[in-house]
Amino acid sequence: xxxxxxxxxxxxxxxxxxxxxxxxxxxxxxxxxxxxxxxxxxxxxxxxxxxxxxxxxxxxxxxxxxxxxxxxxxxxxxxxxxxxxxxxxxxxxxxxxxxxxxxxxxxxxxxxxxxxxxxxxxxxxxxxxxxxxxxxxxxxx
Numbered sequence: 001x002x003x004x005x006x007x008x009x010x011x012x013x014x015x016x017x018x019x020x021x022x023x024x025x026x027x028x029x030x031x032x033x034x035x036x037x038x039x040x041x042x043x044x045x046x047x048x049x050x051x052x053x054x055x056x057x058x059x060x061x062x063x064x065x066x067x068x069x070x071x072x073x074x075x076x077x078x079x080x081x082x083x084x085x086x087x088x089x090x091x092x093x094x095x096x097x098x099x100x101x102x103x104x105x106x107x108x109x110x111x112x113x114x115x116x117x118x119x120x121x122x123x124x125x126x127x128x129x130x131x132x133x134x135x136x137x138x139x140x141x
Contacts (some may be wrong), residue, residue: 001037041068068103069134
């Protein structure tokens with residue numbers, strides 16, 4: 001896998017500038033690690049991410065997987081705002097509690113026009129809560 005060309009700080013700057021709506025109620029997403037073909041993003045869920053039963057909602061986990069997949073691709077190709085999700089499949093494995101969720105992404109394929117990412121969502125000291133596969137279309141440069 002290629003080495004990343006954007007740092008954590010550069011990824012945060014890009015997301016803040018191009019997608020400020022992800023932090024409309026305060027910063028809840030943060031890239032914590034980036035390396036060759038790998039990225040980890042953290043979601044600090046709040047009450048707005050809960051569903052009945054005091055569990056983090058499925059849409060919140062999908063959002064984390066999608067934004068983290070986007071971030072790993074950008075980390076490796078540069079700031080391409082128009083890279084878009086073409087497919088995202090998620091398997092919900094366990095009920096997540098109101099605690100940080102980490103999404104570890106791995107690049108499975110990084111081509112000129114398509115990227116495929118595996119995303120594993122976990123909570124500290126627990127089995128995975130979800131697993132997703134995302135495919136992104138990369139615009140011609």
